[in-house]
Amino acid sequence: MKLFNSMSGKKEEFVPIEPGKVKMYSCGPTVYNYFHIGNARPFIIFDTLRRYFEYRGYEVSFVQNFTDIDDKMIKRANEENITVKELADRFINEYFIDSKGLGIKEATVHPRATENIDAIIALIKTLEDKGYAYNVDGDVYFSVKKFKEYGKLSHQPLENLEAGARIDVGEQKNDPMDFALWKAQKPGEPAWESPWGMGRPGWHIECSAMANRYLGKTIDIHSGGKDLIFPHHENEIAQSECANCAPFANYWLHNGYINVDNKKMSKSLNNFFTVRDVAAEFEYIVIRFFMLSAHYRNPINFSHDLLNQAKSGLERINTCLDNLKFLSSKSTNTAQLPEQIDALDDFKAAFIKAMDDDINTADAISAIFDIVKYANTNFDEGTPKSVLDYGAQLIDELMGVLGISEEKEGDFLDSDIEALIEERNSARKNKDFARADEIRDMLKNAGIALEDTRGGVKWKRV
Numbered sequence: 001m002k003l004f005n006s007m008s009g010k011k012e013e014f015v016p017i018e019p020g021k022v023k024m025y026s027c028g029p030t031v032y033n034y035f036h037i038g039n040a041r042p043f044i045i046f047d048t049l050r051r052y053f054e055y056r057g058y059e060v061s062f063v064q065n066f067t068d069i070d071d072k073m074i075k076r077a078n079e080e081n082i083t084v085k086e087l088a089d090r091f092i093n094e095y096f097i098d099s100k101g102l103g104i105k106e107a108t109v110h111p112r113a114t115e116n117i118d119a120i121i122a123l124i125k126t127l128e129d130k131g132y133a134y135n136v137d138g139d140v141y142f143s144v145k146k147f148k149e150y151g152k153l154s155h156q157p158l159e160n161l162e163a164g165a166r167i168d169v170g171e172q173k174n175d176p177m178d179f180a181l182w183k184a185q186k187p188g189e190p191a192w193e194s195p196w197g198m199g200r201p202g203w204h205i206e207c208s209a210m211a212n213r214y215l216g217k218t219i220d221i222h223s224g225g226k227d228l229i230f231p232h233h234e235n236e237i238a239q240s241e242c243a244n245c246a247p248f249a250n251y252w253l254h255n256g257y258i259n260v261d262n263k264k265m266s267k268s269l270n271n272f273f274t275v276r277d278v279a280a281e282f283e284y285i286v287i288r289f290f291m292l293s294a295h296y297r298n299p300i301n302f303s304h305d306l307l308n309q310a311k312s313g314l315e316r317i318n319t320c321l322d323n324l325k326f327l328s329s330k331s332t333n334t335a336q337l338p339e340q341i342d343a344l345d346d347f348k349a350a351f352i353k354a355m356d357d358d359i360n361t362a363d364a365i366s367a368i369f370d371i372v373k374y375a376n377t378n379f380d381e382g383t384p385k386s387v388l389d390y391g392a393q394l395i396d397e398l399m400g401v402l403g404i405s406e407e408k409e410g411d412f413l414d415s416d417i418e419a420l421i422e423e424r425n426s427a428r429k430n431k432d433f434a435r436a437d438e439i440r441d442m443l444k445n446a447g448i449a450l451e452d453t454r455g456g457v458k459w460k461r462v
Contacts, residue, residue, distance in 0.1 A: 014220075024046070025219055027223070037274070045359070047104045049253070052355050063111065103285060127239060208240040218250065256296065273302075287307070293310060293313070326459075328389050364402065448461060
């Protein structure tokens, strides 16, 4: 398996630190609002990578943090006259509603910055003791020029990065490039005791501290959006490697930007959408399918028309899957056709090849569509049941790797649906039309549509 490493600028063979195990850290949201479609892309992409590792037999430790203290959170909490913790609790709950809808698995650990203040302080103290950090009246800064490799992730020489650096009002940094590790308390702000007085952590230090606490000094993969390469990930590397005298992450993965109707997404252009906004019109699973339809490192254009295309593509796959299950339920052919099984296995191999090539989900989805085309062309009422079952199982399996086929909580299992259909058929034969209608309505309310055909009752999830 090869992954594109932002550090080297090329694809590299993935070799984990410990055979059979993967340690991943992915930057999570700052929980002061619903997360937007730009946030959704890395959440979906790196959840898919995690799923694929697990599919290939790896044991994955996946950490995604919640930034639950920062300037934006303090500002909004003050505007709503609530505590920062109340704001964080609310939007962490909202995060899980949206992430569950998108098929994103919960991380092994979802640490909050405020629950790891001790680890953050310990890391800052280590940097101070080693001479990489300095205290100015309760504000603690990292001295960038003492880390000679600064800029190695963004591939920018220090003089280029210095050009955009500045000192904000009230800051007393030794150098414009230096960044805050700890911020002295201002009136009305939440704060914690520290060796430098009451204060709170800077943004960058929390990820280093939590990755170190939950995964160790060196991790396999660190991921996030391209916008985090500088300064966030560059600063994480500097403070982590100076404190631990070890590489921070062996592979750095970054997804491309999202444009909206071919324009950069921004609030000023009024094209800034939360996932909750989009899910009001399109199913969450359509959003996920759309995000996976392009290679993760490429920019992706988000538009109403493209979402409708994704919806149609997903419906095409699900229709094929429903047809295979229906044909199987009626099949009495017990013959074996190994050449058809071999053909399906070739499509599976193409899927794996695509995913092994830097998680190329676009080509992986193409392999699933090839299965659909083959099934629609070659399978009918006379196809052996074993072939129909394998085709359905394979589509389910590969869609599961991409996170777009899991049954939602409260869904009927396929076996439950079949049993209810049989009960409905019996009720109709016995002229118990009230019960037959009751079962149809029950399934309809659960998102199951029935179609009475000459060959029997067909059903699909809608």
